[in-house]
Amino acid sequence: MKVLVVGASGGSGRATVRELGHRGHEVTAFSRHATTVAGQVDGGPLRGLNGDATDPGDVDDAVRGQDAVIITLGISENPVRVRLRGPAHTSLDVRSRGTAVVVEAMRRHGVRRLVVQTSYGVGPTRTHLPMLQRLVFWVLLRPQIVDTERQERIVRSSGLDWTAVQPVNLTDDDPAGPPFVSTTGATRSMKVARTQVAWLLAESVESDDHIGSTLSLSAR
Structure with missing residues (x-):
């Protein structure tokens, strides 16, 4: 399968x-x-394509000919700095x-399968977020959450x-075993490894079982 990863140089993207x-x-x-x-990849062919995800021309070239797209966009800068001064590079x-x-490029080129990493605590899982995490969202991360x-x-x-795909707090841990995945917003913890996020993003591309669904993701 030909898969485009948008935001590929971030932690989850890599x-x-x-x-x-x-x-x-x-x-x-x-x-x-x-x-x-x-x-950095063993196995299938890898093409690195430099471009800006907000530039329609760059994105059009990247989407053309793909079978599926995974989006892992985000801001990797210090959240305190972002809150006080705004991001420096993104x-x-x-x-x-x-x-x-x-999305517009996918419609134009007839690419149907889209898997997007968002964040636990937005959309349908908004009411599932623990109170302390809600406070962090409101005080520190509000612009990103909006x-x-x-x-x-x-x-x-x-x-x-x-x-x-909505992971809870991301870590660089090296866990043993698969993560806990839920369609109801349930979690087993408030952390999950980026490698576990990558596993679920890849699983979601390969399967049609969860089309139109939000998947919560946490460590067991």
Whole structure:
């Protein structure tokens, strides 16, 4: 399967590129610095394509000829700095703007399968978030959460065969065994490894079982 990963140079994006490669897919890694991902995958072919996810021309070139698209867009900068001064290298609305551009390109080229990493605590899982986490969202992460809510709405109204994956707090742990996945917003903990997120993103691309569903993801 030809799979495009948008936001491929971030933590989850890199892990997803590796996971897809191990499974033998033909992967296109797309980001502003996608060529830094090249050479990290064993298995299927890997193409690094530099571009801006909010630029329709760049995205059109990346989407053309793909079978599926995975979006892992986000802001990797310090959240305190982002809250006080705004991001230095990424637009604050990168999730929603980038997702909207990708959706339009997918419609134009007839690419149906879309899997998007959003965040636990937005959309249908908003009421499941623990009180302390809600406070963090409101005080520290509010601009990013507002943008992620907008992203979720774009995905749900896209008319594509979408799946939204909502991980809880991300870590760089190396866990043993699969993560806990739920369609009801249930979790087993408030952390999950990026490698586990990548596993579920790849699983979701390969299966039609959860089209139109939101999957919550946590460590067991």
